[in-house]
Amino acid sequence: MEKETSRIEAFSDAVFAIAITLLVLELHVPPIEAASHQPGGLTAALTTLWPSYLAFGLSFFSIYIMWVNHHKLFKQIYKRSSPLMFANGLILFLATCISFPTALLAEYINTSYINTAVALYTALFVCINLSFNLLWWLASKDSSLLRPGLTSQHIRAIKRNYLYGIPIHVLACLLSFFYPVIALLVCACLWTYWAFTSGKLDMVKEESTS
Amino acid sequence: MEKETSRIEAFSDAVFAIAITLLVLELHVPPIEAASHQPGGLTAALTTLWPSYLAFGLSFFSIYIMWVNHHKLFKQIYKRSSPLMFANGLILFLATCISFPTALLAEYINTSYINTAVALYTALFVCINLSFNLLWWLASKDSSLLRPGLTSQHIRAIKRNYLYGIPIHVLACLLSFFYPVIALLVCACLWTYWAFTSGKLDMVKEESTS
Amino acid sequence: MEKETSRIEAFSDAVFAIAITLLVLELHVPPIEAASHQPGGLTAALTTLWPSYLAFGLSFFSIYIMWVNHHKLFKQIYKRSSPLMFANGLILFLATCISFPTALLAEYINTSYINTAVALYTALFVCINLSFNLLWWLASKDSSLLRPGLTSQHIRAIKRNYLYGIPIHVLACLLSFFYPVIALLVCACLWTYWAFTSGKLDMVKEESTS
Amino acid sequence: MEKETSRIEAFSDAVFAIAITLLVLELHVPPIEAASHQPGGLTAALTTLWPSYLAFGLSFFSIYIMWVNHHKLFKQIYKRSSPLMFANGLILFLATCISFPTALLAEYINTSYINTAVALYTALFVCINLSFNLLWWLASKDSSLLRPGLTSQHIRAIKRNYLYGIPIHVLACLLSFFYPVIALLVCACLWTYWAFTSGKLDMVKEESTS
Numbered sequence: 018m019e020k021e022t023s024r025i026e027a028f029s030d031a032v033f034a035i036a037i038t039l040l041v042l043e044l045h046v047p048p049i050e051a052a053s054h055q056p057g058g059l060t061a062a063l064t065t066l067w068p069s070y071l072a073f074g075l076s077f078f079s080i081y082i083m084w085v086n087h088h089k090l091f092k093q094i095y096k097r098s099s100p101l102m103f104a105n106g107l108i109l110f111l112a113t114c115i116s117f118p119t120a121l122l123a124e125y126i127n128t129s130y131i132n133t134a135v136a137l138y139t140a141l142f143v144c145i146n147l148s149f150n151l152l153w154w155l156a157s158k159d160s161s162l163l164r165p166g167l168t169s170q171h172i173r174a175i176k177r178n179y180l181y182g183i184p185i186h187v188l189a190c191l192l193s194f195f196y197p198v199i200a201l202l203v204c205a206c207l208w209t210y211w212a213f214t215s216g217k218l219d220m221v222k223e224e225s226t227s
Numbered sequence: 228m229e230k231e232t233s234r235i236e237a238f239s240d241a242v243f244a245i246a247i248t249l250l251v252l253e254l255h256v257p258p259i260e261a262a263s264h265q266p267g268g269l270t271a272a273l274t275t276l277w278p279s280y281l282a283f284g285l286s287f288f289s290i291y292i293m294w295v296n297h298h299k300l301f302k303q304i305y306k307r308s309s310p311l312m313f314a315n316g317l318i319l320f321l322a323t324c325i326s327f328p329t330a331l332l333a334e335y336i337n338t339s340y341i342n343t344a345v346a347l348y349t350a351l352f353v354c355i356n357l358s359f360n361l362l363w364w365l366a367s368k369d370s371s372l373l374r375p376g377l378t379s380q381h382i383r384a385i386k387r388n389y390l391y392g393i394p395i396h397v398l399a400c401l402l403s404f405f406y407p408v409i410a411l412l413v414c415a416c417l418w419t420y421w422a423f424t425s426g427k428l429d430m431v432k433e434e435s436t437s
Numbered sequence: 438m439e440k441e442t443s444r445i446e447a448f449s450d451a452v453f454a455i456a457i458t459l460l461v462l463e464l465h466v467p468p469i470e471a472a473s474h475q476p477g478g479l480t481a482a483l484t485t486l487w488p489s490y491l492a493f494g495l496s497f498f499s500i501y502i503m504w505v506n507h508h509k510l511f512k513q514i515y516k517r518s519s520p521l522m523f524a525n526g527l528i529l530f531l532a533t534c535i536s537f538p539t540a541l542l543a544e545y546i547n548t549s550y551i552n553t554a555v556a557l558y559t560a561l562f563v564c565i566n567l568s569f570n571l572l573w574w575l576a577s578k579d580s581s582l583l584r585p586g587l588t589s590q591h592i593r594a595i596k597r598n599y600l601y602g603i604p605i606h607v608l609a610c611l612l613s614f615f616y617p618v619i620a621l622l623v624c625a626c627l628w629t630y631w632a633f634t635s636g637k638l639d640m641v642k643e644e645s646t647s
Numbered sequence: 648m649e650k651e652t653s654r655i656e657a658f659s660d661a662v663f664a665i666a667i668t669l670l671v672l673e674l675h676v677p678p679i680e681a682a683s684h685q686p687g688g689l690t691a692a693l694t695t696l697w698p699s700y701l702a703f704g705l706s707f708f709s710i711y712i713m714w715v716n717h718h719k720l721f722k723q724i725y726k727r728s729s730p731l732m733f734a735n736g737l738i739l740f741l742a743t744c745i746s747f748p749t750a751l752l753a754e755y756i757n758t759s760y761i762n763t764a765v766a767l768y769t770a771l772f773v774c775i776n777l778s779f780n781l782l783w784w785l786a787s788k789d790s791s792l793l794r795p796g797l798t799s800q801h802i803r804a805i806k807r808n809y810l811y812g813i814p815i816h817v818l819a820c821l822l823s824f825f826y827p828v829i830a831l832l833v834c835a836c837l838w839t840y841w842a843f844t845s846g847k848l849d850m851v852k853e854e855s856t857s
Contacts, residue, residue: 024298031244034661041743046750049758059760081736088654106291113251120256128259130269234508241454316501323461330466338469340479444718451664523842526711533671540676548679550689
């Protein structure tokens with residue numbers, strides 16, 4: 018059976034690639050005046066930008082993980098449907114949005130508004146998780162859309178892998194009102210865990226060829 | 228017959244993907260001063276940005292619909308011609324332009340210039356509709372450009388689907404001088420209708436394999 | 438013989454697509470203060486932006502023509518060589534640069550510096566022409582890089598098509614010191630002529646299949 | 648054996664293409680006031696921008712070389728692994744970062760902070776080199792990921808080609824504290840050397856077909 022989703026993948030790849038690259042536009046070079054009026058000069062001026070670097074690094078990493086997961090799901094999806102197209106549109110919309118709470122985080126992490134900034138940041142990832150679950154639920158509901166030979170065991174394994182992301186991100190979002198730094202750490206840990214366990218991708222791959 | 232339009236599709240996908248992602252650059256993080264001088268703090272400062280969110284969401288949605296439609300049309304086009312290349316160029320030009328009236332809408336929706344802003348916004352969609360009609364008219368005029376096996380019934384069905392977009396967008400454009408909010412609602416409803424009826428895409432797909 | 442240049446084409450397509458879309462970032466929405474202090478309001482404020490629209494339209498059109506030509510040349514190139522990779526890199530570099538003289542043109546077309554702005558703009562197109570000639574010269578020098586079956590007559594026809602672009606752009610560049618508006622018109626006419634005669638693309642296509 | 652890395656290549660191409668094109672956003676058109684208050688007018692105002700042109704040209708060239716090298720490595724990689732995906736993610740992250748030290752270089756090359764700016768710029772290229780070495784080390788460690796028929800001699804040849812980049816970039820980074828201009832020249836020379844010797848690419852190609 019021919020794979021019909023390649024143009025969707027190409028478009029999604031391009032959107033993820035642009036969203037991940039535009040993040041760098043939020044890193045602003047300190048103006049010469051700022052550098053020359055500080056005791057430490059340019060080095061000190063660059064050091065005070067650490068919230069921007071942190072937010073940039075964190076968001077780059079999260080979009081990369083999103084892309085790896087998108088890649089993983091679409092390897093199993095062979096046909097299109099209108100609901101699928103729009104669940105994918107929702108994922109792309111949220112991926113595009115990431116740069117806004119990222120810039121917000123960079124601006125407010127050092128202020129008393131850190132809670133609001135982290136809450137918004139983590140809330141976006143709750144939405145992203147929900148939209149990935151929606152995509153896979155829509156795809157798995159109709160097995161004619163999936164790769165032929167995909168077992169129902171696999172379908173469930175993928176579903177489980179996405180489901181536990183929701184409570185953890187919700188927890189991070191709630192934590193952000195009390196311990197915003199810990200909320201960010203929870204997200205970073207979850208993403209790192211996903212990065213290391215995406216070897217499941219290869220497991221699925223091998224089984225499909227046997 | 229080999230499909231010769233794949234590099235045109237790849238280039239168009241990239242332009243749509245960039246146009247859709249650049250929209251987020253119009254969301255500006257409120258500066259710390261703005262947040263700390265408002266009674267509600269950062270939350271209040273973010274709330275006053277609603278025109279930007281609305282314009283961003285509406286334009287993201289409209290470009291996504293444009294891409295889905297472009298995808299749908301080019302599935303039926305197998306050969307290139309010079310007029311086709313330039314009708315496609317016109318579509319891409321207009322898609323690229325969208326970010327300008329979107330930013331205008333965000334800036335002026337709360338002012339007495341809302342009519343001008345909405346009129347320009349809806350006028351752009353009149354032009355986009357005309358250019359999609361032009362593309363399909365140029366393609367359907369010469370059946371040697373189309374997918375072999377495409378029936379004339381299908382060709383007409385696609386033509387009809389695009390034609391009724393013109394009067395509705397013209398109506399929205401005229402309405403914008405009197406009831407600009409209703410004009411935007413008319414556009415949003417039309418796009419939602421198109422999103423839900425793009426199942427015709429699947430209908431065309433199935434028939435082609437039988 | 439397998440075509441080995443597809444990843445180069447994909448990368449080039451992406452660069453052209455981004456360069457063409459970034460142009461719109463030079464269209465700046467007039468701030469509310471500007472609109473409310475002018476007698477004609479927003480409409481008048483938008484009208485005074487005509488140099489930006491003109492420069493944007495002209496440059497969009499020129500990059501689209503460049504992409505069509507790049508597409509046309511690479512249809513005939515099947516193998517890579519290091520010199521070819523770097524001639525292509527030069528073309529992409531110059532395509533990326535276009536947004537700078539475009540913004541310059543928009544800023545200075547209404548001032549006494551119009552000559553300098555137009556001279557720089559047209560000089561860039563002299564360089565672009567030279568780099569396209571260089572690419573085709575490098576490709577045609579070594580027939581093992583070209584599509585098998587391409588006749589030497591065709592190779593010469595393509596070469597001629599690019600060669601006459603140089604004197605015309607040089608003429609436009611010289612004219613810009615005396616009659617800058619006419620210099621821009623000369624460029625626009627040449628590009629329109631190229632747009633209409635790119636039907637040669639189809640001629641080459643047909644012969645290759647016979 | 649089927650090549651499984653094509654979607655990774657497509658995503659990487661898009662990131663490189665965007666990173667290379669966004670560099671131009673750092674070229675700012677001189678405002679009319681700046682031009683009219685200088686004795687030389689616009690020409691003089693444009694001439695004082697030379698640090699921006701230099702930084703733009705150098706970084707464009709370096710990203711292009713990175714892309715050529717990425718292309719070269721992935722021609723030999725046929726299968727994915729999780730570590731490989733993340734080594735590639737690191738390369739893309741660093742490629743995206745380039746625009747920041749580039750803008751820094753353009754801003755500070757004329758000031759007493761030139762050492763810091765050049766040190767940061769060259770330090771980034773040390774990291775890029777390390778990440779390319781990591782990618783190839785991870786790929787070559789597990790020959791089942793590589794193109795079938797790739798000899799161990801080739802694998803070592805590629806490894807050597809990347810290894811000597813590290814000491815040279817480290818040298819440039821150290822030099823930048825004393826002779827920043829020479830440090831930049833060392834980088835430029837190395838990249839030019841790589842550009843001219845990427846003919847090894849063709850050597851590898853030919854052997855693989857024989």
